[in-house]
Amino acid sequence: MPDEPFIRVRNLKHRFGSHEVLRGINLDIHRGETLVLLGGSGAGKSVLLKLLPGLLKPTSGTIHIEDTEISCLNERQLGSIRKKVGMMFQGGALFDSMSVGQNVAFPLREGGIRDENEITTRVDRALSIVRLNEQQNKMPADLSGGMRKRVALARAVVDRPACVLYDEPHAGLDPITADTIDHMIRDLQHNHGMTNVVVTHEMRSVFHIADRVLFLKDGQIAWEGSPAELQSTSDPELRAFISGDSGEAWPENPVTPAHR
Numbered sequence: 599m600p601d602e603p604f605i606r607v608r609n610l611k612h613r614f615g616s617h618e619v620l621r622g623i624n625l626d627i628h629r630g631e632t633l634v635l636l637g638g639s640g641a642g643k644s645v646l647l648k649l650l651p652g653l654l655k656p657t658s659g660t661i662h663i664e665d666t667e668i669s670c671l672n673e674r675q676l677g678s679i680r681k682k683v684g685m686m687f688q689g690g691a692l693f694d695s696m697s698v699g700q701n702v703a704f705p706l707r708e709g710g711i712r713d714e715n716e717i718t719t720r721v722d723r724a725l726s727i728v729r730l731n732e733q734q735n736k737m738p739a740d741l742s743g744g745m746r747k748r749v750a751l752a753r754a755v756v757d758r759p760a761c762v763l764y765d766e767p768h769a770g771l772d773p774i775t776a777d778t779i780d781h782m783i784r785d786l787q788h789n790h791g792m793t794n795v796v797v798t799h800e801m802r803s804v805f806h807i808a809d810r811v812l813f814l815k816d817g818q819i820a821w822e823g824s825p826a827e828l829q830s831t832s833d834p835e836l837r838a839f840i841s842g843d844s845g846e847a848w849p850e851n852p853v854t855p856a857h858r
């Protein structure tokens with residue numbers, strides 16, 4: 599891997615009022631890798647993801663995207679950063695009043711592209727990555743949850759960013775559709791050279807797509823390693839997280855509920 603990371607985060611802190619959510623994150627994200635962020639609810643994963651493209655301003659610390667320190671940039675200057683770093687938002691965040699094609703074209707029009715032929719070509723290409731070319735004229739309300747996620751993914755990559763941030767891309771999906779999304783994330787990395795940063799609770803996906811895994815706890819990186827290292831860890835907290843074990847006992851021979 600090249601020495602110079604694509605994203606460099608140093609001593610990043612973020613608080614909402616008196617609530618200190620991130621408490622000193624140091625992180626290098628390398629070009630072409632798929633990094634997965636794990637952590638319990640409220641650990642600060644989504645906040646970290648929003649800080650990376652400047653959607654939130656950090657309380658302190660620095661974020662470099664290539665050579666640019668972004669925490670001091672204004673909205674106009676951040677525009678060029680967001681061309682490099684696309685985001686697939688939690689829940690998709692599609693515009694319900696726009697068709698699939700219009701949703702995917704939105705970042706291009708926002709970015710000032712006026713050439714309709716270019717917009718059409720790029721939208722077609724993005725929709726072919728997520729295998730939704732036939733659905734261009736549909737409205738979001740007419741799509742399944744999995745299709746909506748794929749439209750959101752097409753919108754995140756339509757401006758050909760170097761890096762895509764995914765906030766819970768598997769949430770609410772059946773296991774087969776979640777697997778399809780994983781193949782698309784892998785395809786973007788392997789065949790389109792993208793760097794992926796994925797927040798997920800889907801452990802099966804972690805082992806399919808991650809090159810490296812971070813575990814966030816109490817606003818800090820509590821563990822870092824490869825999926826193989828995660829699988830073989832003896833850390834009791836991580837083991838419980840991987841197996842989804844809350845520590846509460848289940849009866850060995852469940853009895854029929856009394857009200858039946």
Ligand SMILES: Nc1ncnc2c1ncn2[C@@H]1O[C@H](COP(=O)(O)OP(=O)(O)OP(=O)(O)O)[C@@H](O)[C@H]1O
Nearest residue numbers: 614617619637638639640641642643644645646797
């Ligand atoms: N805009 C906000 N204003 C105030 N507090 C916020 C805001 N956004 C997030 N928080 C708080 O920051 C903490 C971290 O939130 P975040 O959404 O990053 O958690 P998460 O690790 O992504 O959790 P989950 O897995 O449940 O999505 C939470 O306690 C949350 O309530």
